[in-house]
Amino acid sequence: MEVVIVPDAKAGGELIAGAMAQLLLDKPTALLGVATGSTPLPIYQALAAQVAAGAVDVSRARIAQLDEYVGLPAEHPESYRSVLRREVLEPLGIGMDAFFGPDGTAEDVRGACEAYDRALAEAGGVDLQLLGIGTDGHIGFNEPCSSLASRTRIKTLTEQTRVDNARFFDGDIGQVPHHVITQGIGTILEARHLVLLATGEGKADAVAATVEGPVAAVCPASALQLHAHATVVVDEGAAAKLKHADYFRHTFVNKPAWQGI
Ligand code: GLP
Numbered sequence: 001m002e003v004v005i006v007p008d009a010k011a012g013g014e015l016i017a018g019a020m021a022q023l024l025l026d027k028p029t030a031l032l033g034v035a036t037g038s039t040p041l042p043i044y045q046a047l048a049a050q051v052a053a054g055a056v057d058v059s060r061a062r063i064a065q066l067d068e069y070v071g072l073p074a075e076h077p078e079s080y081r082s083v084l085r086r087e088v089l090e091p092l093g094i095g096m097d098a099f100f101g102p103d104g105t106a107e108d109v110r111g112a113c114e115a116y117d118r119a120l121a122e123a124g125g126v127d128l129q130l131l132g133i134g135t136d137g138h139i140g141f142n143e144p145c146s147s148l149a150s151r152t153r154i155k156t157l158t159e160q161t162r163v164d165n166a167r168f169f170d171g172d173i174g175q176v177p178h179h180v181i182t183q184g185i186g187t188i189l190e191a192r193h194l195v196l197l198a199t200g201e202g203k204a205d206a207v208a209a210t211v212e213g214p215v216a217a218v219c220p221a222s223a224l225q226l227h228a229h230a231t232v233v234v235d236e237g238a239a240a241k242l243k244h245a246d247y248f249r250h251t252f253v254n255k256p257a258w259q260g261i
Contacts, residue, residue: 001230003248005239009199012233013042021056028060033129048091065101067140067182102181113152129191137206137219141182150184185223194230201237208241231261
């Protein structure tokens with residue numbers, strides 16, 4: 001995988017938005033897999049700025065959701081569908097008709113998961129999947145020890161993830177659902193390009209395990225090592241525990257510009 005160390009979150013956002021813009025130039029109908037959480041916000045802001053400046057055309061782009069809480073009505077402000085509508089679709093001017101996501105309120109959860117995997121495949125697959133990372137190394141909501149071959153399915157959140165996400169629910173862990181639907185690790189690995197952004201020292205251990213640890217289900221993000229085109233973008237804080245940081249810096253500085261990320 002490629003590791004790019006950037007000075008700060010804003011620079012990471014701009015780098016990744018640039019790659020998305022290039023993809024949209026090459027393929028205007030690209031299916032963009034998007035993630036929630038605080039980390040990707042600078043990406044969405046940078047991309048929205050490019051759209052506002054007329055530098056990128058997203059009129060034919062499509063958006064796919066990574067994961068969703070089970071049991072939160074779609075219109076709940078913290079359902080990931082609502083979050084993505086607010087933070088991605090509306091700022092980019094993309095309508096919900098171009099949106100793909102699992103139904104977190106379905107009675108038949110298993111059927112909803114299978115339907116979502118089918119919908120992604122029928123849409124031609126995800127071209128670029130954005131990922132954040134949990135402090136425990138999760139991607140999407142694939143918690144530690146998730147099968148590296150997993151498909152979209154229901155998962156139970158760890159207590160740590162519920163604590164981490166309580167900030168979106170008035171700091172009240174009691175409001176954080178226990179169950180979620182997440183694209184499986186096998187599903188995620190089918191996207192053509194994986195781009196993980198991690199910022200802040202709180203992610204340093206998870207990033208080191210992802211990049212320099214063994215491929216192991218105990219760190220779900222380490223599955224990125226199996227992907228032919230995976231890019232991990234980290235700020236100095238998140239890079240703090242990387243033993244090969246100097247090599248990653250050297251590689252990026254000397255990279256031919258035409259290669260992109
Ligand atoms: C949630 C999401 C993940 C995200 C993670 C980290 O658990 N399901 O997709 O990567 O949070 O969030 P943050 O970027 O806010 O640290």
